Amino acid sequence: MNGVGFAKGMWVTLRHFLETYVDDVRYGFRKYAPDLDNFETRQGVDAQGAFTVQYPDEKVAVPERFRFVPFLVVENYDHEERPGKDWCTSCGICAKVCPPQCIWIVRSNDPETGRPVPEPEAFFIDIDICMNCGFCAEFCPFDAIKMDHDYELASYDRTTNHIFDKDKLSKEFRYWNTIAPTRAVEEAEARGGWEHKDVQKEARRGGSTRDKKADAARAEKREAVRARKEAAAAPKAEAPAAEAAPAKEEPAAEAPWNDDEEQKRKRREAALRRKAARAAKRAEDGDS
Amino acid sequence: MELNLQELNKTEYPIPVELQSNVAITSLSSVYNWGRRNSMWPMLFGLACCAIEMIATATSRFDFSRFGMEVMRATPRQSDLMIVSGTVTKKMVVPIVRLYNQMPEPKYVLAMGACASGGGPFKEGYNVVSGIDKYLPVDVYVPGCPPTPQALLYGLIALQKKIDGQSLSVADDVPWYGVGPSEPAPVPILGPDIIDPRQMDMIRRQAEAAANVKTEEPVYHLNAVRELPALDAEQAVAVAARPKASTAVDESIEMKSFSQAGMSADAIEALRVKRRENALQRKAARLAKEG
């Protein structure tokens, strides 16, 4: 009780205060410059002092295994044979393993024969129940449901926005490749190729013309449905003022801090370039 | 997020050129909203797991003091924003509603995480409220279990944006710009189960119906509390035509199914007829198959 402990504590506080400025000195005015690798250093194990992420301007990229709400994998929209085809076969395992039971699947039937076809007609996930545990993605035998990395989902109204339907859940296979390249490669190796499991099986068997015909019919029907939907959505888009309900608008779409698509794409490409350069450098280091 | 002087001078009143850098004319709402959203003081109030992420958002790495929110007040009297961070239980909703009533206006509620928004994974529990919006008006919902600090920051920015859109001139926009004091939220009561004072009438009628007391009015009919996203008409017909499995839904209560949401009465009737026809067809097919 002679004040030595006090002094020590104050010294620690002072040291922390001074350390806050280490980065500022180290990087000068270029602390937040996006083209330097200083973000990685500031967030790594060698960092000292302040490590604040200036959120809307810079974001901590999430690791590959990160899980937020799930999404459904569909074939790329520019795929030659099956554009936008669901990978999901509506087997229902995800709904069974879901601990809080937030997945609803409606199986689809062939409109002519009435026989079930292996794709879901409707697929709902209630993200107000989902606990982001990742079981659905872990146990899906077709790699058709995956955990998304997009956490910017806040909205002003949950009744309209928080039950994700199939349209909202579906994302291209390319997207999964982008957010988790390592795992996508591992899974493709396990499947034996980049295509869906069933497609590969079909290819090995040689395929049958009947199925192709059915596929074509389904694709035609899908096109028709989509066209109708677009037609229905069009007048709504023309009269947004009539709705006068800011709560129902997507916050992300018009958020002022969001760059437009072009800029986003540019930034992404720049980041990919940087990454490639880093990988090359690492390889070089490893060799030497 | 700074107030843009260029925008401020966009007004119908002409400003002499020599004064343009000295005088700003703006609407009163913009100034109000600007001040409001940049000094949003949250209540220091954690409920469950999400509270830890809320604290992580407040600490050095994510640091929401960058948005003028570092002053977390422990008392509702000094706070503007209630971050409902976690599972709301029936036992806890009573104090939460009281706290909300004690907050001075303008006041905002942010439902953080799946539990606060809609009950989350614990929704089926006997002591869990399926969403704080059953009792309080919620401004922003942040999904996730738990939302990462960045997801929460995104929600907070969305709230700031919402405040920007509010107007002093439209009396109905927000309750506190209207005339006179606004109504406090009714405080629920802990009885045999939680009792919402707004539902007293409904509970009474249910109880009477259960006790087989004849009432003049019919038993309360409930429409779907929340309607799900509508399928288009063709899909809806296809879904409705599918055989129903045995259902746990009480048939005495009339509910719109998700596929009927937003359909006209005629369409629903047509759907019903079609469903019946389909059922008969199926039955015939089955009989034919069996024998």
Added chain:
Amino acid sequence: MVDMTIPEEQVVTGTIEDAIDKLKQRFPKDVSDDDRQGYSGVIISSDKLQEAARYIKDELGFDYLSNATAVDYLGEGVHSEDHLEMVYHAFRTTGGSALVFKAQTDRTNATLPSVTPVWRGADFQEREAYDLMGIKFEGHPNLQRILLWEGFNGYPLRKDWKEAYYEEDHKPFGSRWPAGHVHRAEEKSVFGKNVNYPADIDLSRLNDVSESTMYKAFGMGVDTEHVVDHNGVQTDQLIVNMGPHHPSTHGVFRMIMEIDGETVTKLEPVMGYLHRNHEKIGERNTFLHNIPFTDRLDYISSMGNNHGYVMAVEQLLALGAKYNPPTYRAEVIRVLMVELTRIVNHLWAIGFWLNDLGAFFTPVLYFVQERERILDFFEATAGSRMMCNYMRFGGVFADIPERIHSVSNLINDRVRDFDTMKFLTEMINERIPRSIDEVDEYLTQNDIVQARGMGVGYLSRENAIDYSAAGPVLRGSGVAYDVRKSDPYSIYPELDFDMVVETEGDMYARYLVRLGEMRESLRILKQLLPRLEYTHGESVTENNSAYSSKVPIGEAYGRVENGKGELGFYVVSAGDKRAAANPWRYHVRAPSFINLTPLGLMSTGGKVADVVAILGSIDIVLGETDR
């Protein structure tokens, strides 16, 4: 650190079998073996329960009652006739495994003698059994509802009590799928909420009785007539209510205090404000479904919760299911995760204890730096910062990734890419030790910490055992009891570390225990790094393909030393003749809950400002306290 030697005369040794034999000799008519398939221990007839309990404690030396919980055996194909059963797990503080004893009662008029007079630690646990199962305990000093409120309709953990949203007996298989109905649960309830009123609800007599009943039961009441004379100063005795919304209660916890001036004369904890029906939900889930739910118990240290639960179920699986025990690498990774979690937990606990002492957030801000980096590792390995959901029966979710790697995508353009082993090595050898040394330098000698911490919140060695305190609270009172040493599990026997024990029994001693344990965790982590290198490439996921594993019938109690203390999972698999898909009973022995039993004792006689800090020094998390 003090090496505790236990006085010779207290040591009672011998195996569990010896103890059971002695017990049977002493009570030949009233004690019988529990010979149900997969069960162990003895069944004691209810009229001799208290006497037998005293014998078990005093003569057989089982002085530490870890767990007491009730099970509802209702329905065909379970076990003999319908009954309620109270299960007790008692341990010796010298180490060893549990003596399990049970007492049965019928369901209609459920009454059992209380063992609270024997072990004070049974107090809250019996109240919980009364609250949720409706067993009345004769001789309990204060038997009333603890998690729910007075006046709640029914006993929710009984098997025939159904919730408003209750869907099917075996929820996962065929409830919402694939019938095609997309009704949300609240649409099934007329009230749009998950409420369930009794049919004969009488609204005319409706008033909120729970508060007044509670005050009355605690023997408290606002009595302004009551004036105390203190050396000529007249003071009123006051009731002060703290919480459930209070910045220092670490969540939604409530204390009702009777104070005389600034001195606390009586304190009663009130909880249940975060009671999220964990156990009822757990009984409907499959065994697998419960793993992510355990994350949400003690949400600071989810890895530890995962570990306790998978260990309990692995005990059952070992009774005859097709299952491979976890590989060596899987065990190493588990211990790695759990020890990192312990450091996170203790940093958090010390930081918030300092908040309670008045150092508003400064220490927390310093400690959070290392925590965030550990969470980065968790996020890269398990997928989430807090809710890791990482362990599986017989393994873990996935091996540690080669690189902590994030790619740029639609949302981010700043990327991070570290080698995982380098990151871990750097953390374990450099950063965390530096951070812990800084905690030591910053706080240990600090005059305020010493002045406020020393001699405050005293819990004697005898009381700590009697009240079933666990973790740093128990070891801060001089009891050398750590599940990792006393009843070893996983690979702890081969690791070199010490138990940290302090004898003073006050808040400062608990702080020192936490500080020392972080250093011991580091010692363990340093030993794990070469093991990780050595086992590189060994499979850790070979049991992960089964999503609906059936678990052989029986009971199991898996316990681990978590950051807060002994975390136990009592799991009963029954209901199916051979193997069940859902746990019949799933009970959590929550250290945060049971550590609160001596809170009143520690606070009485102290000042109001100290109560806040004493609560902080126990280190509770409400998700676990209320479950």
